Amino acid sequence: MTITYDPKHPLYTDEADVREELTRVYDLCHGCRLCFKFCSSFPTLFSYVDQHEDQDAGRLTPAQQDQVADECFQCKLCYVNCPYIPELHEWALDFPRLMLRHDAMRLENGQVSLRKRVTTQAMGHTDALGKVATAASTISNLVIGAKPGSVARKLVEKTAGVSSVRLLPPYAKQRFSTWFKKRVTPVLTKKQGSVALFPTCLVEYQQPGIGQDLVKVYERNGVECSLVDGAGCCGAPYLHSGDMEGFTKVATKQVAVLAQAVREGKDIVVPQPTCGYILKKDYLDYVGGPDAELVASHTYDSSEYLMNLHKAEGTELDTNFHGTIAETISYHIPCHLRAQNIGLRNLRNKQTTK
Ligand code: SF4
Numbered sequence: 001m002t003i004t005y006d007p008k009h010p011l012y013t014d015e016a017d018v019r020e021e022l023t024r025v026y027d028l029c030h031g032c033r034l035c036f037k038f039c040s041s042f043p044t045l046f047s048y049v050d051q052h053e054d055q056d057a058g059r060l061t062p063a064q065q066d067q068v069a070d071e072c073f074q075c076k077l078c079y080v081n082c083p084y085i086p087e088l089h090e091w092a093l094d095f096p097r098l099m100l101r102h103d104a105m106r107l108e109n110g111q112v113s114l115r116k117r118v119t120t121q122a123m124g125h126t127d128a129l130g131k132v133a134t135a136a137s138t139i140s141n142l143v144i145g146a147k148p149g150s151v152a153r154k155l156v157e158k159t160a161g162v163s164s165v166r167l168l169p170p171y172a173k174q175r176f177s178t179w180f181k182k183r184v185t186p187v188l189t190k191k192q193g194s195v196a197l198f199p200t201c202l203v204e205y206q207q208p209g210i211g212q213d214l215v216k217v218y219e220r221n222g223v224e225c226s227l228v229d230g231a232g233c234c235g236a237p238y239l240h241s242g243d244m245e246g247f248t249k250v251a252t253k254q255v256a257v258l259a260q261a262v263r264e265g266k267d268i269v270v271p272q273p274t275c276g277y278i279l280k281k282d283y284l285d286y287v288g289g290p291d292a293e294l295v296a297s298h299t300y301d302s303s304e305y306l307m308n309l310h311k312a313e314g315t316e317l318d319t320n321f322h323g324t325i326a327e328t329i330s331y332h333i334p335c336h337l338r339a340q341n342i343g344l345r346n347l348r349n350k351q352t353t354k
């Protein structure tokens, strides 16, 4: 059994080694149980172990081990809460990254069906898909917007493996980058910063309004905005399906273009927590090197960047808002913001600056 999260390690995808490591970690988690509330992976794991009188995690079948891994959706909440992570404890337990190792092992050893491999690969090409789907948004939205459970959606499920009952965001008529390049660039009276926007696939192809609002707020506050030539999908779809080779290829390219933007004096701003987490953490873990470190240390969540501006000496935010402002709002803290330890930063700042 080898404790490793490095895809280049010779035993990373060795089935016997991975299954022994799963047994070690499942046994530790069964003894700890702290993560019971986060997802169904842990309750499933505990129920399988508890079926045996001696509660030996080594008695789980490979199918039961796989089931636990299949139910992990990489929210990272167990990692954030675990006292036994590599940085803190000799057990060096990183549950989400072990689940990725498991997925990579199954992919490498031909345990993933051809259909799933093909559809995952196709769906992973988010830039190519996004470009086609936005160019033909009327047609793509007819399919995507079809009633959950309808014949059209069942057909998509059969061919692409996307659940027919899942609500899907429609594609935009105009991509964010198209809007960005066509807009009238304002003259900044007091320049307070310079950022390269990493729009993310969601904002680029489906929710450009989020990016447009971001640019308006940033420019109003004297932050110069630009796009990075060559930036595209961060590679999350590959990573989260265990395709480490595919991910590393995409990630290496993104690290190179983003590091160049940082060298030109820009910070990287990301308006979507999952992609932000990938740039800050996964590029370090799976690409590494000085450029990945440079990118990680200059990447900010879009609100995190604004709040830093708010707090820093010599810079200020325009908080003179006009129009109707809601007294209270409901805020769902994204898991991947919690994983970056910035889940409630905006709220805390608001309270402390009153
Ligand atoms: S991941 Fe860590 S905190 Fe969570 S159950 Fe396992 S050992 Fe406990």
Ligand code: SF4
Residues within 6 Å of the ligand: 035, 038, 039, 040, 041, 042, 071, 072, 073, 074, 075, 076, 077, 078, 079, 095, 096, 099
């Ligand atoms: S990363 Fe999230 S989904 Fe995966 S096991 Fe941990 S808590 Fe569950």
